[in-house]
Amino acid sequence: MLHISVISPEAMLFEGDSQSVVATAFDGEVGILTGHAPMVTLLGTGTVRVGDGPSFNVSGGFLQVVDNQVRVVTERASKI
Template identity: 45%
Template sequence: MYLEIVSPEATLFAGEVTSVTVPGVDGEFQMLANHAPIVSLLQVGDVKIEGEVDIHEDYQNKFSQDAKGKTVLAINSGTVEMKDNKVIVLAD
C-alpha cells in the first residue's frame, strides 16, 4: 500500500509500505493492505511504519527506529485517511 506523510512544512515521506500504525484518539490502530476506508483524528504519539522505508536525507532527523526495526515518527496531532490502499497522514 502507498503511504504519504505530510506536515505543514513538507511531504516527509511518500512510498510503498507493508503496514502503518497510528495513535488514534480512541487508541492505537494498524492499517494493512486492503484495509477498510477510514478517516480518524490522531493524538500525541508515534506513527510506526513497516516495510522498506527510504526517507529523504532532508527529513531523516525526524524519524527513528524502534526496537522491532519499525520506522517511527513522533507527532503531536493530525488526521489519517485510508482509501483504496492509499494512506495519507496529515501530521503536526
C-alpha cells in the first residue's frame, strides 16, 4: 500500500492510501507501485492519477518516493 500526498504551496490537496500512482514526469508517464525504490523525479505538464482516488492536473514540481510514501509537490495543481 502506498501513502500518497499531493501538496501545493497553499494546501495539502490530497492525502490517502492507494495501490498505485501514475504521474506525468518531465519525459513521460511514470507509474509507481508498492515497494518502489527511493526516487525523486521532476514532473512535466500533465496529470497525476491516484489509483482508485482523484486525479490532478499538474505543471512542474516534483515527485518523491521514500518507503512507500509518495509526495507529489507542485506549485500548480488542480483537482480534475
